[in-house]
Amino acid sequence: MGWPHPIHPRETPVLSTHFGEVEARTHAGWVARGGYEGLRQALTMSPEAITEVVKASGLRGRGGAGFPTGMKWSFMPKEDGQPHYLCCNADESEPGTFKDREILRWTPHALIEGCAIACLGIRAEVCYIFIRGEYTEPGRILEAALAEAYAAGTLGADAMGSGKRLDVFVHWGAGAYICGEETALMNAIEGKRGNPRVKPPFPAVAGLFGKPTTINNVETLAAVPQIITRGAAWYAGLSLSSPKSTGTKLISVCGHVRRPGTYEITMGLPMQDLIFDLAGGMHEGRTLKAVIPGGSSVPILTAAEVATCITDYEGIAAAGSLLGSGGMIVMDDTTDMVFQIMRLARFYAHESCAQCTNCREGTAWSTRVLERILRGEGQPSDLDLLLDLAENMTGRTICVLSDSCATPIVSGITKFRSEFDAYLSGARAPALQEA
């Protein structure tokens, strides 16, 4: 297992404080580090009070959409007499993103505690943590931590002696990116194909097993215990920039950098510093070409755009992209943009659930057109064709997988058109052999 890097002086460790400490994985070790104090406090609070604290902290969903967490919790019905459910999305599969994995394998109790507190906030007794089947190692660590939490009486029919039932269960996925989409995830737990559902109804009305459900990302839930113990004002004050982007964010940096890894930053750190200082910058003799800042589904930024970009929700949006999941793919000047965009399109084509025509056909045809360009068989009209396909893949389907495929294609053609033209004109030798 990869050991985490030493904490960089410009990181702000909140979630990552105990990454790398094997003892923090145990229940006793977690309690010794102040763990489960947030749950102890939350057990004395009303659901409204818990939700208000989270609302005031400004915490936003760390899975990609950035929706205010407290507001999401407040959508859950009150006094409706039905079971409520919490789902934790541990289906981390967005290319470039590997931050939840660090929480799962180093501080599983932070997540378990966050799940328990969130259950109290939304009036649920049961949480399912849906973890991707490939996360064998983090999943085993999480299951061991859960077993200890039950043995210690922290979870179960009488959680921490409160008389309240709090159950947290692991549900293993089996290989499907689309199950990271919230309603697909619910279908997977229900024993169905992971097809996203038409919304409305939204999960807070009819979610898992048709009951009111809240779904949150691992990183979001792991932040909750410290928000309870240290207060909303403390969390909201952890920002260098916008009052709309509070707290810290785990950014997983990969690709062509010297020190790939997961870095915890205060919102507002310049992206240039993140890449060149924290992640060590480019390899010898290389220069930065492009960054996909929020997982593969967001627009590509050029080096010039990166140079002035602030790393928070608003800053990256102002630069023309999205913070997304915080999975940052860094590309240097040796990168063949056409090939990498094709590779991403192939990913989405592989992962399409295929229920919507525009996605099933659009992702597949985009991939084929990009492949033929790379084989040197592209036609002059292919770029217009790709842009036309992209338009028909955006905003036309049940979920955003199809939009996600279109996004890097459009930004790639717009910002790196000369690389496409080089294949089309024959100036560049084919990168793919005949099919």
Place this chain on the structure above:
Amino acid sequence: MSADATVQEPVFTPARRAQLDRLATRYPNRQALLLPALWIAQRAHGWVTPAAIEEIAAELGVTTAHVQGVVSFYTMYHTHPVGRHFIQVCTTSPCHMCGSTEVVKALLEHTGCIDLGAQSPDGRFTVIEVECLGACGFVTPMLIDDDFIESVTPAGVPDLLARYP
């Protein structure tokens, strides 16, 4: 994973039925046991056999067509036998950019698999490429059976494979 000889054995032996019954207490209905039940079946036989599909359908009170549909949706369930050790190597963009192609080549060469998805002649390995394993900072990551292995280089492949006799 066990050999083909055990394929005729039912999935739900008393021990494995007890495992399923323990899981059943977590859900409000039996259909929700489908993904867990398929994992139990695959761990038992190395793949999800047609007989296992029938058995699970009966056990959960759903149609075999429903089970078939689910099995075919999730890529980690095998619908045919695979090598004794199943290798899944990530080749999505971040890994591709950092050299996963060479790792795949080394894996094919040293396992003797003639192609991706094919069993090696000795039945020891099957190698496939998979989409993002969520460990992009640890190029090249792979799964060998249930072991998640990070930062594999082409030069490291022979020693790695030697650990899987």
